[in-house]
Amino acid sequence: MGNIQGKQMVVSAIKNGTVIDHIPSKSLFKVISILKLEDINTQITFGINLESQKLGSKAIIKIADKFFEQDEINKIAILVPEAKLSIIKDYQVVEKKVITCPEKIQGITRCFNPKCITNHQNILTKFSVVSKMPNISLKCEYCEKTTDFEHFNFI
Amino acid sequence: MSTARSLVSISDFDVEEYLKIMELAAKFEANSYRNLLNGRVIASLFFEPSTRTRLSFESAINRLGGRVIGFSDIETTSTTKGETLHDTIKIISNYCDLIVMRHPLEGAAKYSSEVANVPVINAGDGANQHPTQTLLDMYSITKTQGTLENLSIALIGDLKYGRTVHSLIMAMRYFKPTFHLVAPPELALPNEYKQILTASNIPFYEHTDMQSVLNEVDIVYMTRVQKERFSDLMEYEKTKNSYILRNDMLEKTKPNMKILHPLPRVNEIQPDVDANPKAYYFEQARNGVFTRQAIISYLLNLNA
Ligand SMILES: [Zn+2]
Numbered sequence: 001m002g003n004i005q006g007k008q009m010v011v012s013a014i015k016n017g018t019v020i021d022h023i024p025s026k027s028l029f030k031v032i033s034i035l036k037l038e039d040i041n042t043q044i045t046f047g048i049n050l051e052s053q054k055l056g057s058k059a060i061i062k063i064a065d066k067f068f069e070q071d072e073i074n075k076i077a078i079l080v081p082e083a084k085l086s087i088i089k090d091y092q093v094v095e096k097k098v099i100t101c102p103e104k105i106q107g108i109t110r111c112f113n114p115k116c117i118t119n120h121q122n123i124l125t126k127f128s129v130v131s132k133m134p135n136i137s138l139k140c141e142y143c144e145k146t147t148d149f150e151h152f153n154f155i
Numbered sequence: 156m157s158t159a160r161s162l163v164s165i166s167d168f169d170v171e172e173y174l175k176i177m178e179l180a181a182k183f184e185a186n187s188y189r190n191l192l193n194g195r196v197i198a199s200l201f202f203e204p205s206t207r208t209r210l211s212f213e214s215a216i217n218r219l220g221g222r223v224i225g226f227s228d229i230e231t232t233s234t235t236k237g238e239t240l241h242d243t244i245k246i247i248s249n250y251c252d253l254i255v256m257r258h259p260l261e262g263a264a265k266y267s268s269e270v271a272n273v274p275v276i277n278a279g280d281g282a283n284q285h286p287t288q289t290l291l292d293m294y295s296i297t298k299t300q301g302t303l304e305n306l307s308i309a310l311i312g313d314l315k316y317g318r319t320v321h322s323l324i325m326a327m328r329y330f331k332p333t334f335h336l337v338a339p340p341e342l343a344l345p346n347e348y349k350q351i352l353t354a355s356n357i358p359f360y361e362h363t364d365m366q367s368v369l370n371e372v373d374i375v376y377m378t379r380v381q382k383e384r385f386s387d388l389m390e391y392e393k394t395k396n397s398y399i400l401r402n403d404m405l406e407k408t409k410p411n412m413k414i415l416h417p418l419p420r421v422n423e424i425q426p427d428v429d430a431n432p433k434a435y436y437f438e439q440a441r442n443g444v445f446t447r448q449a450i451i452s453y454l455l456n457l458n459a
Pocket of ligand 1: 111112113116117118140141142143144145262
C-alpha cells in the first residue's frame with residue numbers, strides 16, 4: 001500500500017488511526033456528526049475546502065487511534081458514497097476500506113413525505129434501502145414512500 | 156418493542172393468512188353473533204372522522220360480545236393539548252386488548268404498533284394503507300366468484316391516488332389475475348405498481364375507454380375520479396363523464412360479473428345501476444363487518 005507522506009501534507013499525518021478522504025466539503029460536518037466524532041477523545045484533525053480534481057473542493061478527517069466497525073462506516077454511505085477510508089499503522093496505509101450501503105438505515109435523513117408521521121412527531125426515521133445504483137433511494141418503514149437521493153434531508 | 160401481531164399494511168399477511176381470513180369471514184357471515192370477545196375491551200381511536208369505517212368496526216366488535224372505548228374525532232382528545240402519539244397509544248394500550256385506529260398521517264399505525272403492547276389494526280393512515288378494506292374486497296370477490304384465482308378484474312377511475320386499488324393489486328397478485336386498468340392518462344396506475352405486476356408475471360392492459368372492458372371481466376372495481384386530482388381542469392372536463400357507470404352499459408356483461416366500489420360514491424355509479432343484480436357495493440359494505448370480525452378474532456387468537 002502507498003505511502004501518504006509523498007504528497008504535500010495539508011493536514012498533518014497520524015501515526016495510527018483512520019483517514020477519511022474525498023469527502024465533499026459541504027458534507028464534512030454531517031460526517032462528523034453521524035460518526036459521533038465529538039465523543040472521541042483521541043487527536044482528530046480536519047481539513048476542509050482542500051483542492052480536489054475530482055470533487056473541486058474536498059474535506060479530510062484524520063482520527064488517531066480509532067478504527068471503525070464496518071457498520072459504523074456504512075452509516076456514512078448514503079451521505080458520502082464516494083469517500084475513501086484508509087487504515088493507518090505506523091504512518092503507512094495498511095488497508096483501504098470500502099464503504100458499502102447497508103440494507104436498513106435509521107436516522108440520518110428525514111422522509112421526504114410531508115404527511116409522514118416521522119415529520120410530525122419526534123420519531124427516529126427508519127428506511128430500507130430499495131436501490132443503490134446509480135443513486136441510493138430509501139423506502140420509509142412508516143409511510144412506505146420512497147425518498148430519492150436528491151430529496152435526502154440530513155438530520 | 157411490541158410482540159403483539161398487528162395488521163398495519165396489507166403485506167403484513169401472507170397468502171395463507173388471506174385465505175384464513177376469507178374462511179373466518181364466511182364463518183362469521185353464517186353466524187355473526189358470537190360472544191368470543193366476552194366483554195373484552197377494544198379501543199376505537201379515530202384521529203380523523205370516518206363514520207362508515209368506525210361503525211363497521213364497532214358493529215363487528217359488538218357482534219363478538221366486546222366493548223368499545225375510544226373517540227370518533229380528535230377534538231375531544233388530549234392530543235389537541237399537545238400529547239404525543241407515543242404517549243396516547245402507550246396509555247390507551249393499557250386500557251384495552253386491541254386498538255383499531257385511523258389517523259390522517261401516514262405511518263401513524265405502524266408507529267403505534269411498535270409502541271403498543273396490544274395488536275393494532277390500521278383503519279386508514281392518510282393515503283397510505285387501509286388493509287381491512289382490501290380484505291373485505293377480497294372476501295366480496297371470493298363470495299361472488301367462488302374463488303380468488305384466475306379472475307379478470309377491471310380497475311376503473313383514479314388508479315394513481317386510489318390506495319384501495321394499490322392494495323388490491325398487491326394482495327391479488329398471488330392469485331393469477333388479469334387486470335384491466337381503465338383510467339384517464341393523468342390518473343394512470345403509477346409505474347411502481349406496473350413493475351410489480353410485470354415482475355409477478357401478471358398480465359395487465361391499460362385502457363382509457365371503459366365500455367370495451369366491461370363485457371370481458373368478472374369484477375368491475377370502480378373508484379371515484381376527483382376533480383382536485385387534476386392539474387389540468389380542461390382535462391378533467393373532457394374525461395369526467397368517461398368513468399361513470401350506467402345501467403345500459405351492463406347489458407352484455409358476463410352473468411357472474413359483479414360491481415364493487417369502496418364507497419362512498421358520488422356519481423361514478425349512476426343510481427339506475429343499484430337495482431341491477433350485478434351491483435354488489437352495498438353487500439360489499441356488509442361483508443366488511445364479517446371480515447373485520449374475522450381479522451379481530453384472528454389477531455387475538457380467538458377460537459372462531
Ligand atoms: Zn415516511
